[in-house]
Every structure is written in structure tokens, then in C-alpha cells.
Amino acid sequence: MNFLAHCRLAHPGDxxxxxxxxxxxxxxxxxxxxxxxxxxxVRLHRRIDSFSNRLPAMxxxxxxxxxxxxxxxxxxxxxxxxHCLALAWPRYGxxxxxxFTDRVYAALGRYGDWVPARGRVFVQRMTETDLLARYTDxxxxxxxxxxxxxxxxxxxxxxxxxxxxxxxxxxxxxxFDVYFPQLVEFVRAExxxxxxxxxxxx
Numbered sequence: 001m002n003f004l005a006h007c008r009l010a011h012p013g014d015x016x017x018x019x020x021x022x023x024x025x026x027x028x029x030x031x032x033x034x035x036x037x038x039x040x041x042v043r044l045h046r047r048i049d050s051f052s053n054r055l056p057a058m059x060x061x062x063x064x065x066x067x068x069x070x071x072x073x074x075x076x077x078x079x080x081x082x083h084c085l086a087l088a089w090p091r092y093g094x095x096x097x098x099x100f101t102d103r104v105y106a107a108l109g110r111y112g113d114w115v116p117a118r119g120r121v122f123v124q125r126m127t128e129t130d131l132l133a134r135y136t137d138x139x140x141x142x143x144x145x146x147x148x149x150x151x152x153x154x155x156x157x158x159x160x161x162x163x164x165x166x167x168x169x170x171x172x173x174x175x176f177d178v179y180f181p182q183l184v185e186f187v188r189a190e191x192x193x194x195x196x197x198x199x200x201x202x
Contacts, residue, residue: 001052001183002078004132005085006045007104009187011094014107016041016191021108025119032201038111040198047190048183055182061175064168069160072152076161079144084176086135092180101132138165
């Protein structure tokens, strides 16, 4: 899952929501110095990633990408999922999308002292531009997918990404309506496990 979906799944709780972002930047063992709820949020982030990587509906959706993109399809699918979630926010979200993203940024501000150095520039830019709310814009999603290709030195696959967005988005949206509710069900049970773990390992 990408950032918006992680934050929606992690809600409620500022530490859980901040962990929905910071889980991508905290590497290795989760530091015991983190506040308890933030530790739980980072652990939940990792558990969601692990579960989604094994989820048959998501693997099937990733397999819809053309063969040249298959290696990076799971990462690209996570970005597409944020677009699907943003567009379907009245069905899957909490309140108004703009109000929700404001709460995400407030949670990040509360835990700003624990943002790893590698994530500070991104978190600042995301907050200043309200990136999460702009996931409704397909052009923003396209740029994010191209950024992934750049990072993986696969810019030459840009035309295939454009083809996916032009021709397969409706199918990928239907897939999202299958796997996102499964992730919601998983998180309902996993939140309490993450909270208990964070309290007993500090």
C-alpha cells in the first residue's frame, strides 16, 4: 500500500497514522526510543505491507500490468490504489478527504522529532503541497509512477505506464474494490496486536 491507503487503514490514532507514513522510512529494528503509539503504527505499516504482498487479489491485479512492468508492478499498483482510494473516498474514507489529510499532517507534526532524516524532505514537501489529497489527480499518480521508474533506473518503461493508466485503470479500480475491504478486515484484528506489542517491548 502507498501513503494514503496506509494512513486510512491506520486511522484512528495520531501515532498509528504517522506510522502509516514513517513506516517507509524507519528501517531495521523499530527503535525502542519511539513513542509507544508510533512504534505500533510503524509495526502495523509493516504488517500491512507483508499481508498485501501475499494477498491473492493484489497479486492478481499486479499481474494485469504488461510483462515489461511485472517486476515493479507491486510498487506501481500501490500508487494506483491510492488513486482509487482518493476517488472512492466517500465510500472507504473517514469524513472529507481534505479534512483527513489535514489530520495526517497534524499527526506528522506531532511526531516530527522522530521523522528519520531520509524522510524529512519528503514529509515536508508532502505536507506543503497536500500531496495526499492530490492523489485524485491522475497526472499526480502518473508522475509518482514515473518517479518509481526513475529510482529503479527503468525510465524507458514510461510508455508502458502510460498504457496502463490509459487502458487498464477501470479494471484495476474493480480489483481495488475487492482487495481494499480485505485489508480493512485484516487491520481490524492487527491494530490491537500492534498496540500490545509496542507496550510490551519498550
